[in-house]
Amino acid sequence: MQKPFISLFIPTLDGGGAERVMLHLAEGFAVRGFDVDLVVAKAEGAYLSKIPKTIRLVNLDAKSPVLLFKTLALKQYLKQEQPNFLISTLDIFSSAMWAKRLAGVSTQVVMCVQTNLSQQFQDRHGMLMQKLKWSVVQHFYPWADAIVTASAGVARDLEQNAKIPMQEMTVIHNPVVTSDFVEKSQETVTHPWFAEGQPPVLLGVGRIVKQKSFTTLVQALALVRQHCPARLMILGDVDGREPEVKPELDGLIETFGLQDDVLFPGFVENPYAYMAKADVFVLSSIYEGFGNVVAEAIATGTPVVSTDCESGPAEILNQGQYGKLVPVGDHEAMAEAIVSTLNNPMDAAVLRVRSQAFTIDCIVQQYLDVLNGLQAIQPSTQPSTVGVI
Structure with a gap:
């Protein structure tokens, strides 16, 4: 049949x-x-x-x-x-x-x-x-x-x-791991932030909405930079239903004097190449259903810091075995986890093996x-x- x-x-x-x-x-x-x-x-x-x-x-x-x-x-x-x-x-x-x-x-x-x-x-x-x-x-x-x-x-x-x-x-x-995932993750990203000798890049991915709580991530970056150089790139479009979120983020970035160190390239067709070249992938969400980007990030071998939000990230990271989990909205804990991860990143091969479940x-x-x-x-x-x- x-x-x-x-x-x-x-x-x-x-x-x-x-x-x-x-x-x-x-x-x-x-x-x-x-x-x-x-x-x-x-x-x-x-x-x-x-x-x-x-x-x-x-x-x-x-x-x-x-x-x-x-x-x-x-x-x-x-x-x-x-x-x-x-x-x-x-x-x-x-x-x-x-x-x-x-x-x-x-x-x-x-x-x-x-x-x-x-x-x-x-x-x-x-x-x-x-x-x-x-x-x-x-x-x-x-x-x-x-x-x-x-x-x-x-x-x-x-x-x-x-x-x-x-x-x-x-x-x-x-x-989340497609048949051409490895090929896409190995594509070239020409942005100068990823050139050799540049400061570490933190990466966030998602629509610019309150749910993603990128304000927490910006605040964490400000603290991270007190310990080591770092930059932040956030991939994703502004959501027309929440147009006020981006100006609020811009104001916070200006308050911390981070205008030259936070970048919003918008939606990109291949975020996997950016994930593979980032030093730490960070999920700052208030909530998720699963957290696709967390699974995608570990599939590229990039270490992850994530909020322990409802629902999904803790399941992907097996309660912290494959990446650090921090309380929702706690930028201090997030900054500490980022610095720790930059200093002692998880083995990329271990992360890629975990991603085979997805x-x-x-x-x-x-x-x-x-x-x-x-x-x-x-x-x-x-x-x-x-x-x-």
Whole structure:
């Protein structure tokens, strides 16, 4: 019998961690010979040009209100294409499950939770909206045929706040080490900061938002420089939903007199090359779902300092075995950990071995184990060309 037809559903292909995960999963399924659709509510974002030819992109082109129209468009897609499985993420209001029920199809839906929802809701919403969203998650996520979380911390958060038992979820870490990862990490970076004889470079990666708490990292840099020379580079775009964060960072940098030693190159297509050349990778986040960049950094062999935030980094670093963990928001502890790491970096080979737990092949197999547990392999239907861009 033929392999099943697998679809992955995500709002857009913006340059975030969840989008990268879905792209990597789609690629991993395609490499194994599955028919794969990557279904987006809107065909936009930094990763739009990164989709391999082996993956079909389906643009639902949802209009406002997006929640309603993406659900109706997804219903039509499911009714027409009838994939065996639909893996959905960034789907708080369970559009995938509503679409399945409205379409009346047998497609089995896997809800993939990529972030610590209680932290995200608290960060973005008032108490009333937080309660509403948790109510939606509690009532509709159990409709899914399976729930996968990116970390055990995310699963615990769902159990505590949505009353979904841990045993009804499967923890599968994110796939970050691609087949061309080593090649990309060895690409040349021409920036003069990485030239021989220059001061050590600390690297942060992520959207310029409050969640990433780059203010903590800037404050830590100011303390580090009291002990040794160092510079800080932060890769990532300013998020249009939080435009005030970058000016606040700029003000803090000016206060410490760090204008010549902190750089914001913006979004870069290949952050792995920068990670490989940095002296220490630092995650300063208030919360994460998994912390893809931590796993990526250790895959390049670069030592890591991370906040012990909910959720993910401690799991990646095995409670501090593979990198130093510091309390959230504690710039003094972060500075101390950075100085210690600069003086005694962890063996790169040890870090690379650890990163093999996060290869695409390893993680895709874990997803296939979940899918195989849901139903026997069924013949795939040949996808049509309607709605493809």
